[in-house]
Amino acid sequence: MAEGTGTGTGTTGTATAGTVPPVEPPAVTPEVTTSTTVPITAEQLAAAKPVLQQQMLTDKAEASHAAAKLDQAADSGKLTLDVDAADALIKAVDAARDQVMDLWKRATDQLATPLQLGENPVAKAISARFADLAVGEDSGAAKALLDLFKVLDDIGNALRRNRDTIRDADEEAEKSMKNAGGSW
Numbered sequence: 001m002a003e004g005t006g007t008g009t010g011t012t013g014t015a016t017a018g019t020v021p022p023v024e025p026p027a028v029t030p031e032v033t034t035s036t037t038v039p040i041t042a043e044q045l046a047a048a049k050p051v052l053q054q055q056m057l058t059d060k061a062e063a064s065h066a067a068a069k070l071d072q073a074a075d076s077g078k079l080t081l082d083v084d085a086a087d088a089l090i091k092a093v094d095a096a097r098d099q100v101m102d103l104w105k106r107a108t109d110q111l112a113t114p115l116q117l118g119e120n121p122v123a124k125a126i127s128a129r130f131a132d133l134a135v136g137e138d139s140g141a142a143k144a145l146l147d148l149f150k151v152l153d154d155i156g157n158a159l160r161r162n163r164d165t166i167r168d169a170d171e172e173a174e175k176s177m178k179n180a181g182g183s184w
Contacts, residue, residue, distance in 0.1 A: 049133055056144045063151045070155055074162040083170070086163035090156055097152035104145040111135050111142060 081089065111134035117123035135142040 046129070052133075056141075060144065060147050060151075063148065067151045067154045067158070071158040074158040074165075077165070081159075081162060081166065083163055083167055086159055086166065090159045090163065093152055093156045093159060097149055097156060100145055100149045100152060104142060104149065107145060108135055108142045111140075 111131070115123075115127040115130055117127055132140065134140050
């Protein structure tokens with residue numbers, strides 16, 4: 001038997017009586033799946049719409065409320081950041097806002113594409129219903145992305161106002177200190 005081939009009946013190496021050389025584990029083969037994506041029916045879509053709309057409205061209200069609190073804190077002076085921290089946070093919020101806008105642009109184009117279900121009235125109705133769910137002006141997924149964009153934009157603006165207020169206060173304090181004969 002050739003050493004290391006695992007075939008034959010002889011022994012190789014230094015194995016002694018009563019010991020078994022280690023067995024190599026069998027090769028792992030990936031599991032084969034036959035799952036497929038099952039399209040949802042118009043009834044399932046219609047049943048899911050109120051739940052999705054309610055969740056979207058709840059999320060939008062929470063985000064808007066948080067943005068309003070941040071805006072109020074910035075305006076009242078309760079939110080204070082140093083200028084460098086504010087700049088870093090503004091940069092992160094702006095990046096998130098820009099990503100949401102990019103996603104909105106891609107999603108709107110893709111979701112507004114009519115479904116190719118056929119030319120019969122039922123197929124056209126399902127396609128129109130999907131388009132309304134996807135990009136409808138009042139409740140579509142694309143609208144939710146635009147709402148998120150607006151919230152992020154409001155947060156960025158509140159942070160900018162706060163940063164500018166801090167910068168102005170620092171400059172005023174520096175000017176006062178210099179006028180008093182001190183150094184900053």
